Amino acid sequence: MRVTGLIRVLAVIGTLVATWLFLRSYHNFNRRNIRLPRWLGMATQEIRAPKTKCGLSKPCPDNFFAFKICSGAANVVGPSMCFENEIIMSPVKNNVGRGLNIALVNGTTGQVLRKDSFDMYSGDANLLVRFLAEIPEGTLVLVASYDDPGTKMNGQIRKVFADLGSSYAEQLGFRDSWVFLGAKDLKGKSPFEQYLKNNPNTNKYEGWPELLELEGCVPRKVF
Structure with a gap:
């Protein structure tokens, strides 16, 4: 009985850790996706049409x-x-x-x-x-x-x-x-x-x- 309970506790902890790692990776991925357009926008602003x-x-x-x-x-x-x-x-x-x-x-x-x-x-x-x-x-x-x-x-x-x-x-x-x-x-x-x-x-x-x-x-x- 005690062994079964320990296994359940470890399973819950493992699930929480996996969920945390997933959320962290997803958050970092989203941050990278958000930053890319901003960087492109800044680059676009720096491009100027040649003066005539x-x-x-x-x-x-x-x-x-x-x-x-x-x-x-x-x-x-x-x-x-x-x-x-x-x-x-x-x-x-x-x-x-x-x-x-x-x-x-x-x-x-x-x-x-x-x-x-x-x-x-x-x-x-x-x-x-x-x-x-x-x-x-x-x-x-x-x-x-x-x-x-x-x-x-x-x-x-x-x-x-x-x-x-x-x-x-x-x-x-x-x-x-x-x-x-x-x-x-x-x-x-x-x-x-x-x-x-x-x-x-x-x-x-x-x-x-x-x-x-x-x-x-x-x-x-x-x-």
């Missing part, structure tokens, strides 16, 4: 230049231009002004040749005429409006911009928003242009349309 030039939504192919042009916002925030990840004109650089802001870039090397702003409200349009007449062959022309790009724009200036590939230079007027990338002696119209008419019924800002943002990849030697 000028913050474009996708990188440009080889033999293409990346660019982004933003017009001014009313008469408060000046325009900006980025070319191949270099900010070439912006309010921070303090090299933008009321009217038309223009940068000339070598269409083969991507080198910035010249940049300037022209007051098209009270300034002398002849300065812009001379500037445009001196654009070298094979040059990309980046343009961003600020406040008022059209009041002083005459027929000669409009024709030059049309020859550079603009579709909207002929109708550009008082306080319109305009961003454009063209090229010297471009054959046809440029695909890189945005235009918004100053309209009291649709203006985002009081007296001005909203700012425009133009980005893309322009091939070398597009002219």
Whole structure:
């Protein structure tokens, strides 16, 4: 009788020990399973998408230049231009002004040749005429409006911009928003242009349309 009771006690103890070992192993297994997704989540957070030039939504192919042009916002925030990840004109650089802001870039090397702003409200349009007449062959022309790009724009200036590939230079007027990338002696119209008419019924800002943002990849030697 005593032997039978001892066997029962040992059997119970053995069952408890086996149960404890099983639960311990199961708990450790679950902990490992829980930790794995956390580790994967941390690794995923550390992976970052590669940065693109000028913050474009996708990188440009080889033999293409990346660019982004933003017009001014009313008469408060000046325009900006980025070319191949270099900010070439912006309010921070303090090299933008009321009217038309223009940068000339070598269409083969991507080198910035010249940049300037022209007051098209009270300034002398002849300065812009001379500037445009001196654009070298094979040059990309980046343009961003600020406040008022059209009041002083005459027929000669409009024709030059049309020859550079603009579709909207002929109708550009008082306080319109305009961003454009063209090229010297471009054959046809440029695909890189945005235009918004100053309209009291649709203006985002009081007296001005909203700012425009133009980005893309322009091939070398597009002219």
